[in-house]
Amino acid sequence: MTATQDRKEAAQAGAGTRTINLIQAVTEALHEELQRDERVVLFGQDVGARGGVFMATAGLQATFGKERVFDTPLSEASIVGAAVGMAVRGLRPVAEIQFADYMGPGFDQIISQAAKIRYRSGGQFTAPLVIRTPSGGGVKGGHHHSQSPESYYAHTPGLKVVMPSTPYDAKGLLKAAIRGDDPVIFFEPKRLYRAAKGEVPDHDYTVRLGEAAIRREGTDLSLIGYGGVMPDLERAADALAAEGVGVEVIDLRSLVPWDRETVVQSVQKTGRAVLVSEAPRTANFMGEVAYVIQNEAFDSLLAPVTQVAGFDTPYPYVQDKIYLPGPNRITAACVQALNH
Amino acid sequence: MTQTSSLPIPSTPQPFTPQPIRYVAEDGTPVQDLPAAYTPERLRELHALMLRAREFDRKLITLLRQGRTTFYAQSSGMEATQVGLARSIRVGHDWVWPYYRDHTLGLAMGVPMFELISQCLGSNSDPSRGRQMPHHFAARKQHFVSISSSIASQVPPAAGNAMAQKYLGTDEITVCTFGDGATSEGDWHAGMNMAGAAHAPCLFVCENNQWAISTNLAGQTASETIHIKAKAYGMPGFYVDGNDIVAVMEVCAHAAQWVREGNGPALVECLTYRVGSHSNADADAEKNYRTREEVQEWLDRDPIVRVEKLLEHLGHPIDAEERARLISETHREVDEQVIRAEATGQPDWRIMFEDVYADLPGHLRIQAAELRAEQEGSAK
Ligand SMILES: Cc1ncc(C[n+]2csc(CCOP(=O)(O)OP(=O)(O)O)c2C)c(N)n1
Numbered sequence: 001m002t003a004t005q006d007r008k009e010a011a012q013a014g015a016g017t018r019t020i021n022l023i024q025a026v027t028e029a030l031h032e033e034l035q036r037d038e039r040v041v042l043f044g045q046d047v048g049a050r051g052g053v054f055m056a057t058a059g060l061q062a063t064f065g066k067e068r069v070f071d072t073p074l075s076e077a078s079i080v081g082a083a084v085g086m087a088v089r090g091l092r093p094v095a096e097i098q099f100a101d102y103m104g105p106g107f108d109q110i111i112s113q114a115a116k117i118r119y120r121s122g123g124q125f126t127a128p129l130v131i132r133t134p135s136g137g138g139v140k141g142g143h144h145h146s147q148s149p150e151s152y153y154a155h156t157p158g159l160k161v162v163m164p165s166t167p168y169d170a171k172g173l174l175k176a177a178i179r180g181d182d183p184v185i186f187f188e189p190k191r192l193y194r195a196a197k198g199e200v201p202d203h204d205y206t207v208r209l210g211e212a213a214i215r216r217e218g219t220d221l222s223l224i225g226y227g228g229v230m231p232d233l234e235r236a237a238d239a240l241a242a243e244g245v246g247v248e249v250i251d252l253r254s255l256v257p258w259d260r261e262t263v264v265q266s267v268q269k270t271g272r273a274v275l276v277s278e279a280p281r282t283a284n285f286m287g288e289v290a291y292v293i294q295n296e297a298f299d300s301l302l303a304p305v306t307q308v309a310g311f312d313t314p315y316p317y318v319q320d321k322i323y324l325p326g327p328n329r330i331t332a333a334c335v336q337a338l339n340h
Numbered sequence: 341m342t343q344t345s346s347l348p349i350p351s352t353p354q355p356f357t358p359q360p361i362r363y364v365a366e367d368g369t370p371v372q373d374l375p376a377a378y379t380p381e382r383l384r385e386l387h388a389l390m391l392r393a394r395e396f397d398r399k400l401i402t403l404l405r406q407g408r409t410t411f412y413a414q415s416s417g418m419e420a421t422q423v424g425l426a427r428s429i430r431v432g433h434d435w436v437w438p439y440y441r442d443h444t445l446g447l448a449m450g451v452p453m454f455e456l457i458s459q460c461l462g463s464n465s466d467p468s469r470g471r472q473m474p475h476h477f478a479a480r481k482q483h484f485v486s487i488s489s490s491i492a493s494q495v496p497p498a499a500g501n502a503m504a505q506k507y508l509g510t511d512e513i514t515v516c517t518f519g520d521g522a523t524s525e526g527d528w529h530a531g532m533n534m535a536g537a538a539h540a541p542c543l544f545v546c547e548n549n550q551w552a553i554s555t556n557l558a559g560q561t562a563s564e565t566i567h568i569k570a571k572a573y574g575m576p577g578f579y580v581d582g583n584d585i586v587a588v589m590e591v592c593a594h595a596a597q598w599v600r601e602g603n604g605p606a607l608v609e610c611l612t613y614r615v616g617s618h619s620n621a622d623a624d625a626e627k628n629y630r631t632r633e634e635v636q637e638w639l640d641r642d643p644i645v646r647v648e649k650l651l652e653h654l655g656h657p658i659d660a661e662e663r664a665r666l667i668s669e670t671h672r673e674v675d676e677q678v679i680r681a682e683a684t685g686q687p688d689w690r691i692m693f694e695d696v697y698a699d700l701p702g703h704l705r706i707q708a709a710e711l712r713a714e715q716e717g718s719a720k
Binding site: 046051072160312318329 | 468521621
């Protein structure tokens, strides 16, 4: 799906589009899915009366009742483990973990149970569930409220891993994740909750997992990212456009599965790739993207594939902004690739 | 600390006692004989410590509103629990694995206010070097181990700390604190079980303030109290009125002694209340999930007021002037320490790469050089 398609899709609804922010998109998706399918249940710490730490579930308990939207004890292992059990028994659980940093205590349930039950049972038992969690930095949260752990989960076969950066995608991808038959880890870039605003259609729609979005087209360089860094990619592309450089901006949206075709075709066209994520550099998911590019588009490459990432340090509190790959660092990497 | 009291020291796990142990009633009258150690002078000192902590809270909330710090978790209402615990252990000798609401415990253990404030500001004078979010202290001298945001993640390490103490043959003990919500985490059960099986000298203290953000105790566990869970892990469990500083000190001191004597771990549950919001990220506690009446009920059980009433009952009232002086002294001290800490500046980018490992490995050396070039470039 391209940016143009995004807009076309939204425009099809004509008068029926609204501008909302990313967290409102999440709330709307949850609301509509709870309404659409009685098997959908929503739970986690403080999601009920309080509406979640970021208010993503505000008002849902009042509308759908305590049996469908409920608080749990403070235990991520219980939350994820229970979600697996519910899913095996036929519900569509959507669990919230307050911060991606706190998936740790539920890690074993995610990787040993949720990710493997279909495979190990020969498909007799499945766990269609969604774990939603805010992730990433830029909010002065220190290391326990800022990490980007998506690579751990992308590394585990059996899980789908998603990270939207626009309200349109957040809503459409979350709905698709809830309706899908696999366990999905749904990362929400918390610094975009209110900062990312955009149009969504009034009608029901989904965005397929595994398709990247081309945010803008260009022929000189492919700038590829996902999640919280996307606005910075756009800023870098603006800066380069002012110098006459045509940058193609791609938002992966899903890491597992990820859209190799769109990425490879783009690099075949531009000859240059700069990959951006805010997670630490070592064993960063973008290492996989770089591998596939050099494997499948080697003959087109005019410069080495470059990665801009977080540093290999725990996320620091005071240097919160320096840690993140902002537009300057991204632009510099692009310039380097262009000058190669 | 040696103390005399009539409190029985159990040699086997205690039977379930639904009523918390109490020495001083809410109106300030003793409900059982006060041990001789609680002289008016001593009570005054405890009162001063609690009041100081309360005012520290007030001032830090102001700093938050001014945008000079970004996170704060009050302990107002819980002063008797934290000060009482601090005064029941051997500071700098025993080891403490605290949780993120424990600045009052830290203050009462003698962690300098300057260090606490420096940490909250992430200034150059922060012993934790600006790495942690505010209100997550670490103080080596006091054996106050670095606070982790991740709920209950301190419990298994505390068990290990106690196992090491046993192995090394010291007479130290380990103290591990946590909220009521933390007792739902797998880590809590794992740590309790480990300490029990290893017979490790660990004193577990639950600061049961009855709410884990918006989840109350009944939503947290079907268990009537936390302390009865001790039985399952083979250790005694005590249930204490956490707003009664005498009761907290008596029970914690005795439980600590019992642990120190090699009987294995123990659990103390202090029943208290956080009268403020969970943190600054939870401004509308009353509107969202709890009633004004409930909060008022607990405001009426204020642990500081209780000591004032007790002193009055004993014929040694604290006069209003003395109280006002204590408050203004604390406010002045906080203001001074803030100015002092801010004057040290903020740690620069270099510090980001230190302390990741014992030495700076090659890949971090490269990344640090990249950032240096970028920073020097942008400084031009
Ligand atoms: C593993 C983990 N999950 C979730 C959180 C988010 N969180 C921060 S404080 C808190 C409530 C803790 O309640 P409790 O243990 O009772 O301590 P209190 O804050 O009431 O003193 C939660 C859920 C966290 N810090 N760590």
